[in-house]
Amino acid sequence: MDAARLAVNAVSILAAHLPELADDAVRAKTDAALGALYDIVGKRLAADGATAAFVDFTKDPDNGRQVGRLLSNAIAADPNYRARLAAAVARAEGDDRSRTSVSQRVSGGTVGNMIGRDNNVDNSVRRTNNTGGIFVTVVVLAVIALVAYVLYLGGRAAYRAISQGLSAGSTCAQFLDADQDTEQRAIVKIAASENVGGAGSPLALPAIRYDCSSEPDAKLGAVIAKFRGQF
Known part of the structure; x- marks a missing residue:
């Protein structure tokens, strides 16, 4: 991952949890990986004399562009910091995916139970209908994905020729x-x-x-x- 993309990923993860994450009490209760990413970015910018830019970012995530540029410069200049930041981003991204997966399972189970209690339709008929609907959905999504991929390859080739x-x-x-x-x-x-x-x-x-x-x-x-x- 190049320096610019790594910086963008770090800023995007933090922005999704700001300004709440800037509160010490909130950060103490949040995932360790997310808190570690916050610290590794904040301490580096402080060491580089850019504390004001980081503070502006924590108050308003829309101010992330300057932080991203400063991080990108730090990553390009310091291979050791690049490795530490990449590891912190990977851990934080993993925690975000885990939270999303758990939330989806819990929500899906709750909705399923509510429907099950209120639905008097025969179970065998419902399973047959669901299976057919899922199959059609999968086929449609596969066709859409194939068309999108073909268009992507064509567009990329055109861009490369121009570039x-x-x-x-x-x-x-x-x-x-x-x-x-x-x-x-x-x-x-x-x-x-x-x-x-x-x-x-x-x-x-x-x-x-x-x-x-x-x-x-x-x-x-x-x-x-x-x-x-x-x-």
């Missing part, structure tokens, strides 16, 4: 669909035309990827120009 000639007028979506070497060459070329120095910095690619991930329709040249003087 080989990335320019300042290319969109962020085309940029993100290109391979890493193409992305790096495009950044260097476009940065030179936009008078943006430092495009060869290891921080440039993850930072621009992260910015583009939230604005897929933005022009690549405009995004790179925003980083003038930051690398």
Whole structure:
């Protein structure tokens, strides 16, 4: 997982539980994995002098873009921190999936019991109808998935063909669909035309990827120009 995507995942997990998670009492009662992720992000930003950005994020999860950019830079610069954050994200994601699964089982069981008590239809007929309905649903979903996959492959191929000639007028979506070497060459070329120095910095690619991930329709040249003087 690249630095930008790892940062996005960490910010997304925390945002889903903020601002409540910022409360020490709430955090003490929540899952250990989620609390650990909160601490590993907050302490790193504090060490990097970005406490204010983290505090703004905990008060309003919509302020996550700056935190994501700072995390992406930290990940790219520190392999050890990258490994620790990746492990924390994996544990927190696992806990989220477990909570969702348990909630679905409990809700499903409760609804099933209520229906069972009130429904006087013969059980054998109901099972036959349910089986037929499930089969039809599975077939329809399979057809939809196949069509979506074919469209995805066609769209991806088209994007890759376009991305080989990335320019300042290319969109962020085309940029993100290109391979890493193409992305790096495009950044260097476009940065030179936009008078943006430092495009060869290891921080440039993850930072621009992260910015583009939230604005897929933005022009690549405009995004790179925003980083003038930051690398």
